[in-house]
Amino acid sequence: MIHLHQLDNRPIFPSPHHALEEPNGLLAYGGDLSVKRLIEAYRHGIFPWFSEGEPILWWSPNPRGVLRLTDFHASKSLKKAIRKHDYTVTINHAFLDVINQCATIARRENGTWITEEMETAYYRLHAQGIAHSIEVWREQRIVGGLYGVVTGRTFCGESMFSLESNASKVAFYYLVEHMRKHRGAFIDCQMQTPHLASLGCTEVSRATFLSMLNDSHSHSFSHDVWQPSTIEVDL
Incomplete structure (x- = not known):
């Protein structure tokens, strides 16, 4: 018999180590998507994922995809594309444009996992300076981007999109360079995919991930790191 923890109105989670092996990482159900609960979740390596x-x-899967x-890995072709365009x-x-674009991408057989409830919740996190987006523009038109949640010095990636070839990779490249500049720890990729693996994402055990996450909480980014700005990098 599978026992799954049901959350109540308190923003408290069971230990991620209690997550199921199958489906991999399912930890609990219920509760809400309040700012306080989401902050608590990400701080402990937990994230919401559900469909309408x-x-x-x-969830808190084992193993976990991370990008140190x-x-x-930025390929020569990626750098060439950045220079060219x-x-x-x-x-x-x-x-809002980024999360709306991400919500149009089908993630499961029954459609997107980014529901209206999720969009509203992450916009609240954004308004609190906790969720952030990277936008890629060409000729004043947004062509790619990504968004995620920052906890400590870790960027917890949620979703990305491309309207042009390589545009999401461009967003990822600039995010990495921005985090390097400001002494970020690592990017939580949640689950490794072939696309993320091609960029350097590897898998670590849940225990290792939680240790890395805890270490990243020893320092936080300065306030200006995630202020609206243009990212400049050397190619």
């Missing part, structure tokens, strides 16, 4: 019509499901900043890349200039 399902209860809120909370020193492991990031003369992109402008910004932070937090169009958070």
